[in-house]
Amino acid sequence: MLKWERIAEEFIAVSVGKEYNGEPYYWTTFYYYKGLVIDAGCLHTAEEAAKFIEDMKLDVKAVFLTHHHEDHCGGAPIFRERFGVEVFAPKKSLEILAKPPEIPVYRRVVWGQPKSVKATPLKEIAEVGGLTIKTFDTPGHSFDSISFHVEDCLFIGDLVTNPKPVIMIRDENLTETVNSIRKVVGLDFEKAYGGHGIWDKYALLRFLDNIFALKTSVEALWRKGLSVKQIVERLFSKVPKKVLQMESVSQGECSRENLVKALLEMKIECGKT
Ligand SMILES: [Zn+2]
Secondary structure, X not given: OEEEEEEEOOEEEEXXXXXXXXXXXXXXXXXXXXXXXXXXXXXXXXXXXXXXXXXXXXXXXXXXXXXXXXXXXXXXXXXXXXXXXXXXXXXXXXXXXXXXXXXXXXXXXXXXXXXXXXXXXXXXXXXXXXXXXXXXXXXXXXXXXXXXXEOOEEEEEOOOOOOOOOOEEOOOOHHHHHHHHHHHOOOOOOEEEEOOEEEEHHHHHHHHHHHHHHHHHHHHXXXXXXXXXXXXXXXXXXXXXXXXXXXXXOOOOEEHHHHHHHHHHOOOOOOOO
16 A cells, blocks of 8 residues: 655655555555655555556655665565666675575564565765765664765654654664764754654654653662563553554564663763753
């Protein structure tokens, strides 16, 4: 399933997701920006996305990936072949993109097992079709995440997926996420375009405020002797059903407990944005 939105001339947001009973479980968004395709959606929707690009007669000059996750890189091998363009990716992602490890079943169902793609390592500054693309290491969500600054746009991948997080992937590192946001938030941009949302600068700053507030609450309860499970019950008992389903199907890979643990482990001076 695919839906799209024209953000400006030569700038389109394309959201894709495999349909089950008429709706995708989740959407993931990639972007076409003046010849650049930024991220590539998942394997399940790669053919549909490539056809959309052809039907819209978009002139693809290169594919840029923000990180190795299957909802961002799954379409890349097909785009590479169909449009005869290079795929650029963070240096840290290359090995995993070339030999993708088997992902858990629930992720295979939602997104598809990614296939191997040969990517070219990104430099700090890239030039494509007259555009200058600056890349910034922004780890946290994953070890290899980067952000692209192009003209007045910031493409952030999954650096932020929800300004008010209630759930977190096991491998995410909140200390790095906070430092990464601090690194890019001062850049000159109007909007930050992510795989699961579009935010302005103030939303990114609010994300930091939310994280600091949550950390303060979690630490206060931890000091009182509550366990991680009890803290989850106290702070995150009223969450959407989808959150509980995700915890269950992911067998804890995505969970509220991960978020509480990450907040306890986070080493950051609160309030310093
Ligand atoms: Zn991701």
